[in-house]
Amino acid sequence: MARVTGTKRSILDAAVELASLNGITGTTMEDVAVRAGVAKGSVYYNFSSKDKLFEQLLLDGVGTLAETLREARGTKTGTPALRSMVDAILELVASNQPMAKLIAAEIFRTDRSWQSPLQLVRREALAEFVAVIQHAHPDRPDAELMAGTVFGAVLVGGIEWLVFSPDRSLQEVSDSVMFMLSGNLTA
Amino acid sequence: MARVTGTKRSILDAAVELASLNGITGTTMEDVAVRAGVAKGSVYYNFSSKDKLFEQLLLDGVGTLAETLREARGTKTGTPALRSMVDAILELVASNQPMAKLIAAEIFRTDRSWQSPLQLVRREALAEFVAVIQHAHPDRPDAELMAGTVFGAVLVGGIEWLVFSPDRSLQEVSDSVMFMLSGNLTA
DNA sequence: GTCTATAGCATGATAGAC
DNA sequence: GTCTATCATGCTATAGAC
Structure with missing residues (x-):
């Protein structure tokens, strides 16, 4: 389980925090992007889909x-x-x-x-x-x-x-x- | 807590079942309506909003x-x-x-x-x-x-x-x- | 009290520049 | 590898006929 860092890490961190509040379906990829301080496109560059992102999480x-x-x-x-x-x-x-x-x-x-x-x-x-x-x-x-x-x-x-x-x-x-x-x- | 019956009951029943599977945000009012066997308009007639529906539930x-x-x-x-x-x-x-x-x-x-x-x-x-x-x-x-x-x-x-x-x-x-x-x- | 139709908006995902 | 711009879809909610 190689430690994830950099942009991937910021995205994952943002995703847990938001999802613990609003649930997974209640968390938008835009929300995640903003919270992680990147653009939505970058989120999709790092994780192929919303499902994949939360699966990994x-x-x-x-x-x-x-x-x-x-x-x-x-x-x-x-x-x-x-x-x-x-x-x-x-x-x-x-x-x-x-x-x-x-x-x-x-x-x-x-x-x-x-x-x-x-x-x-x-x-x-x-x-x-x-x-x-x-x-x-x-x-x-x-x-x-x-x-x-x-x-x-x-x-x-x-x-x-x-x-x-x-x-x-x-x-x-x-x-x-x-x-x-x-x-x-x-x- | 007067027992709820009729259309309201069907809607509530449909709502729990769907939400237990897909989560609340993952459950649409359309889904609920179909499962309850009524039209979406009827769901909104009986519950003023999605939030109110699940709050009561x-x-x-x-x-x-x-x-x-x-x-x-x-x-x-x-x-x-x-x-x-x-x-x-x-x-x-x-x-x-x-x-x-x-x-x-x-x-x-x-x-x-x-x-x-x-x-x-x-x-x-x-x-x-x-x-x-x-x-x-x-x-x-x-x-x-x-x-x-x-x-x-x-x-x-x-x-x-x-x-x-x-x-x-x-x-x-x-x-x-x-x-x-x-x-x-x-x- | 229940229906159909639709407005209005937010979302997941992609394309293409840099 | 990250950005902006945009498309297509699906959603909540409302209007108005019956």
């Missing part, structure tokens, strides 16, 4: 997520692995809030042209959670479902944090999530 | 959610309350999957014209979770954040269920979620 975002989770887990297992992964997601959400919102909004859209590649990478990210859960419960058939649930909790929690109570620290939020995942909710 | 959806959670909790507390609310959300997601997807996609959009009323109802729904959590932990300042996290877990889990493993029963999914919320994940 989402694939990069979810790819980074998968990679980050893999690193965060490392060789850990159990609660330490979980905590490390929760922290990693929260850091990612905090450092790229627009991307987090975009992913949250697009991950369940099933009819987009870029859905198949996106779901592939999504599965890759979830696999890290599945590994941790299955290490503790080798016989449960619902590890994948629970992985999705945990991921949803952290993602929504993270966005919730930044949108509605950005004054809290990452540590506080991480503690809250782990507190919940530790069965203390109604104890 | 989302408010109804989240309103139903809040009401359902209130009923599900009743006078229960602790784990029984939680389980009852989890089941209620899953039932709602299952019975109205398009609405669930739409809510998941729109709930974090911060610049929509209908955002303020929507966030109000959202808070109302979360308040039910907050009540349960605060009953067990009166002194925790992060009850609201955890409520958001739990809600995110159930919502994402529910959609995940219907999109990727619709063969499972509601009971199975509910068990998975409660299993996770009970701290068994890495035990």
Whole structure:
């Protein structure tokens, strides 16, 4: 995943920010061009179509997520692995809030042209959670479902944090999530 | 919330289904009209604008959610309350999957014209979770954040269920979620 | 209350100069 | 590789007949 720079980078950055606010369909190529400080023609020179632009954007975002989770887990297992992964997601959400919102909004859209590649990478990210859960419960058939649930909790929690109570620290939020995942909710 | 019927109902139904697939901006008033079996003019007769149409749609959806959670909790507390609310959300997601997807996609959009009323109802729904959590932990300042996290877990889990493993029963999914919320994940 | 027809505008995409 | 100018399309919304 060679790091993108220059004009391509400005365009991608402008695109996430706008799309996290107005949605992909609500973001025009003209908007993107203006925000990136280039002409519309240049956007089309760098990305052959609007679909291609956002496909690359989402694939990069979810790819980074998968990679980050893999690193965060490392060789850990159990609660330490979980905590490390929760922290990693929260850091990612905090450092790229627009991307987090975009992913949250697009991950369940099933009819987009870029859905198949996106779901592939999504599965890759979830696999890290599945590994941790299955290490503790080798016989449960619902590890994948629970992985999705945990991921949803952290993602929504993270966005919730930044949108509605950005004054809290990452540590506080991480503690809250782990507190919940530790069965203390109604104890 | 007087039950809407007739043409208005057909239009609303068509609108959720289309918007859950293509997003709100990706859904045209013409599409809605065709799917509802009426003319575009009739759509505008019943809803003054596209914004108003989707505002009502989302408010109804989240309103139903809040009401359902209130009923599900009743006078229960602790784990029984939680389980009852989890089941209620899953039932709602299952019975109205398009609405669930739409809510998941729109709930974090911060610049929509209908955002303020929507966030109000959202808070109302979360308040039910907050009540349960605060009953067990009166002194925790992060009850609201955890409520958001739990809600995110159930919502994402529910959609995940219907999109990727619709063969499972509601009971199975509910068990998975409660299993996770009970701290068994890495035990 | 529902229809058809159309105004008026914004958008995705391309062509061609520099 | 980036620009300006433009085309063709499709969109929201309205007017007016029935």
